[in-house]
Amino acid sequence: MKFGIFMLTIIALFSTGYGWNNGLLLKPPMGWMSWMKYACNIDCKRYPHECIDEQLYKDMIDHLASDGYFEAGYKTVNIDDCWSEHARDPTTSRLVPDRIRFPNGIHSLAQYAHNKQIELGIYSDVGTLTCGGYPGTRDNQGHDYTLIDAQTFSEWEVDSLKLDGCYQEKEMYNVTYPEFTKALAQQKHKIAYACSWPAYLGLVPDDVYKQIRENCNYWRNYGDIVDSWNSVSTIINFYGEHGNQYAKFHGPGGWFDPDMLIIGNDGLSYEQSKTQMAFWCLWSAPLLMSNDLRNIRPEMKEILLNKHLIAIDQDRLGIMGxxxxxxxxxxxxxxxxxxxxxxxxxxxxxxxxxxxxxxxxxxxxxxxxxxxxxxxxxxxxxxxxxxxxxxxxxxxxxxxxxxxxxxxxxxxxxxxxxxxxx
The missing domain is CATH 2.60.40.1180 (Golgi alpha-mannosidase II)
Known part of the structure; x- marks a missing residue:
């Protein structure tokens, strides 16, 4: 058995540039995201502590700030799909937070986070609908709300945007994602930009990854993670097969995102949880937990707070192992x-x-x-x-x-x- 060609020297040469030059995410982001754990659960009557609402995000902000996560580097709480009303405001054409589940609005929630030194992220989609069926950046009548949405998110003072790619033709991604880059660049409040652009394309050639890196701070390029070892091991194998290509475009300001950390849920054993953390840190990947920080077993929390692994993830070179x-x-x-x-x-x-x-x-x-x-x-x-x-x-x-x-x-x-x- 022979070792493959080792790419570290080549990777280091490619990884010294920056992604979208907005000065953000010179190290991989760390924080919490709702999707894998809570998905699109909007039934707050039946699941009062497990639905997508203002209180859920406040709870996670509180635990991130007070339970040692902030000191370890976890500094952002990310809202995912299903947060808005099913229609835009008929007068302003702006997105509207669900009035029952987010009675104080997103700006108030961002201020709540900022008061605890936590950043707030939000979710949208370049298509006509989000993956959960809520308003996207365009509609079926041909209206484009890119600039309006960028202005709205800036005024709400959200700190990052995950822009999904449902209900959009593949050939349009190289237009719609850069359009949002330009719109965000015009805003007073700086917003880190997470793209799902390559996740909908399958295998992506170098010239497209070069364009993605020039427009996004980090990007998903594989299917959604779910709460199972099969899901994690499949992602590891995928990055094993394609890592040498990815590493050329991975580094300060622009990161490949293998999706959320599921440590602390039901799908991984203790050893498998250690494995996910190890690989995500070896890749200098975003460390975005999707779990219940209100109720997490001590041994799983210990994995997530392992300062030695986090130092590998946050290494200033940002090389993908x-x-x-x-x-x-x-x-x-x-x-x-x-x-x-x-x-x-x-x-x-x-x-x-x-x-x-x-x-x-x-x-x-x-x-x-x-x-x-x-x-x-x-x-x-x-x-x-x-x-x-x-x-x-x-x-x-x-x-x-x-x-x-x-x-x-x-x-x-x-x-x-x-x-x-x-």
């Missing part, structure tokens, strides 16, 4: 990511050993460091720190030495940081 080796049946793989230096000297790295075997006992995985990272410095020792064992030093190795770790089954990982000793 990639798969560098796999077995033919994909049951085991190795991934690596170049990290920024504290000063002069060799580069540090992060490494994941990933084991999806579902039969037998935990497996020892052994690989020579220079096979994982061919351009690793050969003159220094590297201290190996376990990122899930309180940064415990587990080895000190040179480039030609073998890193052996025992990895549990069923989608488990071991994740370490290599720190050069100079």
């Amino acid at each position: 990639t798969r560098v080796w796999k077995t033919k049946n994909y049951e085991q793989s190795v991934w690596a990511k170049k990290l920024s230096r504290d000063g002069s000297g060799p580069d540090p790295y992060a490494i994941i050993y990933y084991n999806t075997n579902t039969l037998g006992v935990p497996s020892f995985m052994s690989h020579r460091l220079s096979d994982i990272i061919p351009n690793l410095n050969t003159t220094v020792n590297y201290s190996v720190y376990d990122l899930y064992d309180d940064y415990k030093k587990i080895a000190e190795l040179k480039a030609h030495d073998i890193l052996t770790m025992k990895v549990k089954t069923s989608g488990s990982v071991r994740m370490v940081k290599l720190v050069p000793e100079v």
Whole structure:
């Protein structure tokens, strides 16, 4: 078995530019989003604590601000679909928050968040309807509300916008998404821009990703995550197959978004939850939780607040880690990511050993460091720190030495940081 071509040097060269040059999201966003956990539940009579309403978002703002998440870097609460009335205001043509579920409006909710140093995000769609059937940016009569909506969101002082792509022809995305970029650029209040543009296109060529990066701060490019290990593992495999392409366009100001963190819900085991967090941080992906922060198990909260993993995600280089080796049946793989230096000297790295075997006992995985990272410095020792064992030093190795770790089954990982000793 041979290691694939390692792309870290090439990736670093491509990742030094910026996405849409609005000065926002020079590091991946961190926060909370409602969709995976609460979807379009608007039945507040039957589900008073689990429906899309003002109180739900206030609760999440409160917990983000007070339960250690803000200090860890989670700083935004994102409203998703189903927040508005089913029709625009007939006089102003503006979107209107549901008057029963959001009695004080979105601007009031944004002020509530800002008073706690939390940012507020909102959702819309470039098509005639949102995916949930609410008003989109256009209508069937040919009216375009792009500028009106951008003005509205700015006046409401929302801090980010997730713009979906339902009910829109694919050939129009390269027009409608950049139109919203221009509209947002005209507004007084700066708004980070999350696009679903590539998620509706399938496999996307480099020239289109270049355009997407020039217009968006981060973007979804795969189907919606759901509360299951199958969903998470499929996303991991997808990024394994295409990561070398994605990494060329990924970095400060423009990020690939593999979708929400589902840690703390019902679909992942403890080890699988550690795996999702590890990969999202290796990719420098947006860390947007979708769970109930009011009722989360301590061991899951501990994963989400792991400062060592978050530091990997928020590394200033913003390089997307990639798969560098796999077995033919994909049951085991190795991934690596170049990290920024504290000063002069060799580069540090992060490494994941990933084991999806579902039969037998935990497996020892052994690989020579220079096979994982061919351009690793050969003159220094590297201290190996376990990122899930309180940064415990587990080895000190040179480039030609073998890193052996025992990895549990069923989608488990071991994740370490290599720190050069100079």
